[in-house]
Amino acid sequence: MKKIILLAFAMLSVLFTQISFADANGYRAILIKGTSLATMRSAKLEPTDIPIINFTRNLIYATVPNAIGIQIGAGDTGVIKYDRPAYLNIVLQDFNGYAFFNNNVCNYAIITVTETPNGGYNTNVNSSYCTN
Numbered sequence: 001m002k003k004i005i006l007l008a009f010a011m012l013s014v015l016f017t018q019i020s021f022a023d024a025n026g027y028r029a030i031l032i033k034g035t036s037l038a039t040m041r042s043a044k045l046e047p048t049d050i051p052i053i054n055f056t057r058n059l060i061y062a063t064v065p066n067a068i069g070i071q072i073g074a075g076d077t078g079v080i081k082y083d084r085p086a087y088l089n090i091v092l093q094d095f096n097g098y099a100f101f102n103n104n105v106c107n108y109a110i111i112t113v114t115e116t117p118n119g120g121y122n123t124n125v126n127s128s129y130c131t132n
Helices: 002-014 037-041
Strands: 018-022 027-032 049-054 059-062 067-070 078-084 088-093 099-105 110-115 123-124
Touching: 018 110, 037 078, 049 059, 049 088, 067 078, 078 088, 078 110, 088 110, 099 123
Parallel strands: 049 110
Antiparallel strands: 018 027, 027 078, 049 078, 059 067, 059 088, 088 099, 110 123
16 A cells, blocks of 8 residues: 555656756746646746746747756746846747747746647747736
């Protein structure tokens, strides 16, 4: 019985894992497994965070040029964190390195990425929660 409980706990911890990356200039990136609202709430996003939700079937890359980058798997959410309110240049690339989004977004903007029928990408930036 103890083995079953430990196995269940281990599986749940894998589902709700957050992986964090940081650099010395105040930027951080966190990978959140999943895209559900409950998962997003558990991440406790701050007003200077920019979540990037990958609704595609492919791996994508999100970067702040010359600062930080993160790989976001299919069905996962990446969060770019910066400790000061500022517009950030976010570049999104497909798994081959082709940039399909390169734009400045405000803090707490929510970026969602979906696939088009021909294999391309659509991006939507919801800026209604922006703090600056």
